[in-house]
Amino acid sequence: MTMPETDPMPEANNPDRQRLEALRSQLHTLAHQYYVLDAPTVPDAEYDRLFRELQAIEATHPDWLTPDSPTQRVGGKPLDQFASVRHAVPMLSIRTETDTESSGAQAFDTRVRKELELTDADAPVEYVAELKFDGLAINLRYENGVLVQAATRGDGENGEDVTQNIRTVGQIPLKLATIGFPPVLEVRGEVYMRRDDFEALNERQRARIAAGEKGEKTFVNPRNAAAGAVRQLDPGIAAQRPLSFFAYGVGEVAPQTVGSLFATHMELLQTLKGWGFPVAEEIRVVRGADELVAFHQHIAQTRDQLPFDIDGVVYKVNSLPLQQRLGFVTREPRWAVAHKFPAQEQMTTVVAIDVQVGRTGKLTPVAKLAPVFVGGVTVTNATLHNEDEARRKDVRVGDTVIVRRAGDVIPEVVGVVPPAADQPPRERSAIFTMPRICPVCGSVAVREEGEADYRCTGGLFCNAQCKQAILHFAQRRAVEIEGLGDKLVEQLVDAKIIRTLPDLYRLGFTALAGLDRMAEKSAQNIVDALEKSKQTTLPRFLFGLGIRHVGEATAKELARHFGGLDAIMDASEEALLQVNDVGPIVAKSLRTFFEQAHNREVVEQLRACGIRWEEGAASADSPKPLAGMTFVLTGTLPTLGRDDAKDLIEAAGGKVSGSVSKKTSYVVAGTEAGSKLTKAQELGVAVLDEAALLEMLK
Ligand code: IVH
Numbered sequence: 001m002t003m004p005e006t007d008p009m010p011e012a013n014n015p016d017r018q019r020l021e022a023l024r025s026q027l028h029t030l031a032h033q034y035y036v037l038d039a040p041t042v043p044d045a046e047y048d049r050l051f052r053e054l055q056a057i058e059a060t061h062p063d064w065l066t067p068d069s070p071t072q073r074v075g076g077k078p079l080d081q082f083a084s085v086r087h088a089v090p091m092l093s094i095r096t097e098t099d100t101e102s103s104g105a106q107a108f109d110t111r112v113r114k115e116l117e118l119t120d121a122d123a124p125v126e127y128v129a130e131l132k133f134d135g136l137a138i139n140l141r142y143e144n145g146v147l148v149q150a151a152t153r154g155d156g157e158n159g160e161d162v163t164q165n166i167r168t169v170g171q172i173p174l175k176l177a178t179i180g181f182p183p184v185l186e187v188r189g190e191v192y193m194r195r196d197d198f199e200a201l202n203e204r205q206r207a208r209i210a211a212g213e214k215g216e217k218t219f220v221n222p223r224n225a226a227a228g229a230v231r232q233l234d235p236g237i238a239a240q241r242p243l244s245f246f247a248y249g250v251g252e253v254a255p256q257t258v259g260s261l262f263a264t265h266m267e268l269l270q271t272l273k274g275w276g277f278p279v280a281e282e283i284r285v286v287r288g289a290d291e292l293v294a295f296h297q298h299i300a301q302t303r304d305q306l307p308f309d310i311d312g313v314v315y316k317v318n319s320l321p322l323q324q325r326l327g328f329v330t331r332e333p334r335w336a337v338a339h340k341f342p343a344q345e346q347m348t349t350v351v352a353i354d355v356q357v358g359r360t361g362k363l364t365p366v367a368k369l370a371p372v373f374v375g376g377v378t379v380t381n382a383t384l385h386n387e388d389e390a391r392r393k394d395v396r397v398g399d400t401v402i403v404r405r406a407g408d409v410i411p412e413v414v415g416v417v418p419p420a421a422d423q424p425p426r427e428r429s430a431i432f433t434m435p436r437i438c439p440v441c442g443s444v445a446v447r448e449e450g451e452a453d454y455r456c457t458g459g460l461f462c463n464a465q466c467k468q469a470i471l472h473f474a475q476r477r478a479v480e481i482e483g484l485g486d487k488l489v490e491q492l493v494d495a496k497i498i499r500t501l502p503d504l505y506r507l508g509f510t511a512l513a514g515l516d517r518m519a520e521k522s523a524q525n526i527v528d529a530l531e532k533s534k535q536t537t538l539p540r541f542l543f544g545l546g547i548r549h550v551g552e553a554t555a556k557e558l559a560r561h562f563g564g565l566d567a568i569m570d571a572s573e574e575a576l577l578q579v580n581d582v583g584p585i586v587a588k589s590l591r592t593f594f595e596q597a598h599n600r601e602v603v604e605q606l607r608a609c610g611i612r613w614e615e616g617a618a619s620a621d622s623p624k625p626l627a628g629m630t631f632v633l634t635g636t637l638p639t640l641g642r643d644d645a646k647d648l649i650e651a652a653g654g655k656v657s658g659s660v661s662k663k664t665s666y667v668v669a670g671t672e673a674g675s676k677l678t679k680a681q682e683l684g685v686a687v688l689d690e691a692a693l694l695e696m697l698k
Contacts, residue, residue, distance in 0.1 A: 016057055020064060023054040026420060027070035039224075042417055043345035043402050044311065048096070081233055082160035085151040088186065088252035091139060092156060094314065095332045097339045105292035108315055108337040115326055115334055124288030125317060128265045129295040130248060131282050132312040132338050134223045135192025136230050138166065139251050142185045145176035152230065156331065162230050166191070168239035170662075171682070173276040181275050182261065186251030189277070191230055194307050196659055197242035198222040209388075210450050218389075220414050221404070222309050244308070247277035264318045278682075281675055282306075285318055292339075300341055304406065307659070312340035344406045347417060348372035350399045353384070353432055357440045357464035359472050360548050361456040365390045365432060367401065367413050375405035382411040386452045387434040397429035440464040460500060467493045469546050473501050477552055478544030479536045479611070482529040483522070491515055502605035505530060534610045538565060541613055545603075547593045549586045557581050558590075560651065563618035569594045569603070580627075580653060624653030625696060629665035631656050632680070635673030637690040645693070652697050660685060668693050 011017050030040070030047050040047075051071065058065050065071075097104035112125055137153040150166035151159035166172055169191065176185075193201070201219065208216040219225035229241035250258060250268065262268040266285050273279040284295055292315055299313050317323050317335035326334040352368040365384040372379055382403045384390040393415050395401060400419070405411040419426055434454050438445050443458030460466045467489050474481035474489075481504070492498045497511060507530065512523035536544075542565070543555040550558075561579040562568045568590070576587035593599050631649050633642055633656060640648070645668065646656045660667055660679040667680035667687045680687050688696070 016061065017064070020054065020057045020061075022422065023050055023057070024070055027051060027054060041415070043343055043347060045343035045345065046347060048340075082162060082231070084154075085149065085159050085161045087139060087151065087157060087159060088141075090156050090331070091137060091153040091159065091188065091251070092328070092331050092333060094336045094338045096312075097337050104337075104339045105296055105315065106289045108339070109289035109292065112317060112326065112335070116322065124291075125322075126264075126285060126287050126319065127292060128269070128316045128318050129284045129286050129292060130314045130316065131246075131280050131299065131306075131310045132314045132340070133190035133192050133246055133248075133280075134309040134311045135190040135226045136223075138162075138189060138191045138230070138245070140166070140172060140187045140189075141252075142176060142181070142187070144183055145181055145185075147172070147174045160231070164235040165230055165232055165238035168235060169243045169245055171243075171245045171278050176275050178275050182253050182256050184252055184254040186253065187247050187272060187277055188249040188251050189245055189247035191226055191243050191245050192308055193222040193226040193229070193242065194244055194659070195222060195309065196307060197244070198225055201225060201241060206452065210452065245278055246280050247272045248279075248314075259320050259324065262320060264320060265316050265323070266318055268320075276682075278678075296339055303341065309406070310341075312338050314338050342376065344375045345402050345404045345414060346372045346374040347400055348379075348403055350395060350397050350401055350413075352397055353390070353395070353429075355435060355439050357438060357456055357462060359465060359468035359546055361438075361445075361458065361462065361465050363434060363438070363445055363454045363456060365434065367395060369401075369403060372403060374403055374411070377405065379403055379405055379411045382413045384413055384432070387432065387447075387454065388452055390432040394431065396431060398427045400426070438462055438464075463493055466499060470498065470501065470504065472546045473544040474504075474533075475544075478540050479533040480540075481526075481533045483526050484529065488515075488526075500605075501602055502609055505534070505606070505609035505611070534612060536611065536613050538613045538615065541565070541606075541611065542568070545593075545599075548589045550590065554581055554586060556650070559616075561618065564615040565603070567618065569600065580650075581655075625698075626652040626654030629654045630663060631693075632658070632660050632664050632667045632676055634667060634676035635670035637668070637670040640690055645690075648697055649693075666693075 027047070027050055030042060030050070054069070055071050058069065058071060097108055109125065109127075113122075116125070118125070139151045139153070139159065140147060141149040141151075147163075147167070149161060150163045150172075151161055153159050167174060198219065198221070202225075205216055205218045209218070219228065225241065226243055229238050229243055232238040232241070247269070249265075250272075253261065258268070262271065266283075269279050269283060282299065284291075286292055286295055296313055299310070303310055315337050317326060323333070323335040328334060349370045350367045351370055354366050354368055356364045356366050358364060365387065367382045367384055369380050369382060382401075382405075384393070384395055393413065395413055395416055400417045402414040402417060403411055404414045434445070434447075436445055436454075437443065438456035438458055441456065441458040441462035441464070443456050443462060445454045445456050447454045456462050456465065458465060460469065467486070470489050470493070471484075471486060473479060474484040484504075492507075492515075495515075498504055498507065507526075509523055509527050512518060512526055513520050515523075538559040539552065539555040542558060543550065543552050557580045558568050558576075562571065571590070573584075573587045573591050576582050576590055577584070582590075626649055631654055633645055637645060649656050654665075657664065660676050660683065662683055662685075664680070664683075664685045667676060667685055669677045669680075669687050669689065677687065679685075
């Protein structure tokens with residue numbers, strides 16, 4: 001056999017080919033972790049980056065494309081445990097516009113116009129702009145108006161039968177209460193978990209873990225918690241996981257066709273709403289690229305105020321006939337695109353783990369990070385919450401981690417990214433252990449039974465606690481000492497000029513003006529602010545003392561119930577338990593606080609310094625017509641502001657909550673009432689207007 005003179009590079013040695021194989025294997029693993037195990041190990045943005053890199057290689061070498069490439073399928077395989085469901089109409093994915101800048105919308109509009117052969121002379125295309133919910137896609141099948149099956153997307157062709165679990169989702173109708181729906185109707189949408197529901201769930205999970213229940217864990221984010229609940233084999237457990245749903249489309253519709261029932265996508269959504277399905281309010285019909293861009297920008301600015309997570313927006317051509325004309329490329333419709341937002345999760349490395357001391361002495365492990373831009377800011381610190389969390393996540397110096405920053409929430413370490421299989425193991429420090437002495441003052445740190453946190457026992461001896469106790473007292477929501485910020489408090493405490501709250505009021509102009517970098521004018525301003533803060537209210541003063549578990553609302557209740565501070569200081573646990581919202585933990589905390597002579601001393605000294613407030617009569621016996629009732633306020637009331645209405649309800653013994661549930665007694669609705677009103681109607685909660693509320697208060 002003769003060898004050819006010039007041997008072309010064997011494919012296996014081609015670096016592009018090697019990279020392609022490595023990417024495929026990595027993406028398969030990541031997709032499995034994400035879709036099947038509900039346990040992603042890298043942020044979505046990282047997955048997207050690898051995915052695009054693979055797409056680019058495949059685009060330059062079309063002959064290497066195989067049907068089993070991760071780019072050629074929609075998601076992961078169904079779990080074995082659930083019955084498999086073949087979708088009557090495949091559940092497609094949507095193309096993602098990778099450019100997070102507004103030009104992504106422009107690119108989509110340009111493609112649509114080109115495909116429809118429109119010229120500049122033609123009118124702008126009409127689109128529906130929606131939110132891209134960060135949950136789990138679900139197909140709900142109704143036969144003659146009865147929910148007969150719910151299935152996950154799975155790989156797009158075959159999903160999992162999760163009917164039992166989906167039946168536990170209150171927002172999903174089991175039977176359609178209207179008329180006019182087709183005999184076979186598949187509704188598609190997203191199952192998700194609201195952020196407040198997610199926080200409450202994790203709170204319960206932490207309590208379970210603390211109580212020693214086996215196999216319990218907290219969830220990384222609402223998406224994971226929702227996915228975990230939907231794929232929970234025990235529907236009893238699924239029922240305890242609060243899920244929500246938004247409809248955004250349909251699957252099989254028979255015997256009529258979708259096109260014969262609706263002319264536009266918006267009409268379809270409105271009809272679904274009419275049939276009893278939750279449809280998000282933030283949906284707009286817009287025209288042309290500019291209005292898509294405006295929608296994208298508006299949602300990007302307001303996304304943190306939504307009660308649930310989204311990871312972008314979705315644009316869809318509104319006209320159904322035009323959708324049909326546009327059709328599909330491989331498995332993605334040409335008439336829809338997802339336009340993402342900059343990620344709220346990123347990867348970075350841990351350079352150190354410090355321990356910070358909070359106002360109540362709580363020790364918090366904090367990861368010091370290589371600076372990373374996430375959620376719109378550069379982050380260098382992220383909380384690890386407590387020792388158990390730090391150890392459970394096994395975060396160590398040298399690790400690559402996922403950091404999450406959403407809205408104004410403190411950035412946190414979500415988890416460690418294991419090194420890829422072809423990478424050498426990383427240098428890692430020893431596993432984190434909480435120091436048993438306070439890193440600031442050297443006092444013993446203890447962890448009480450049933451508590452997750454270690455606390456420094458130094459009290460006001462501890463500079464860290466001392467500084468924060470003073471800042472807490474001085475804040476706007478407490479007695480408000482304008483201009484007394486953390487830099488100044490740090491200076492005063494470190495120089496041993498102040499130690500306790502009363503010391504603040506003994507600060508004279510001379511002491512202040514003598515500080516480094518303190519102008520006379522500023523010193524005088526602080527003196528004036530201190531004087532002004534002396535006239536306060538009992539709830540502000542009580543909250544300012546920083547008693548554990550006594551927040552603003554509890555302080556208000558205590559003041560209202562007892563009328564004066566002495567009565568609160570001397571109240572027994574039983575007497576404290578009579579107060580609205582005060583349970584055994586709060587009652588005990590108050591008793592412990594006021595039993596300590598030095599705390600009473602602080603109160604006496606503050607009074608001696610001239611702090612004063614008006615005391616009222618104990619209101620324990622005043623009528624409480626709304627006792628035991630929970631209200632939710634929504635929309636704009638004709639005369640009462642939100643806070644006024646809240647104060648009135650609370651004064652009458654009622655509670656005000658932010659979200660509607662079966663436990664809500666009344667929803668008070670004004671003009672432009674939104675989803676809370678809809679939810680009240682869905683749950684059959686009584687709705688009042690302002691006049692009716694005032695009537696009840698009489
Ligand atoms: S429409 C053919 N609309 O995004 C179009 N999808 O790849 C089908 N998603 O996991 C999808 N919000 O669950 C559509 N308003 C929305 C959506 C949405 C979230 C999810 C969907 C799927 C992925 C699409």
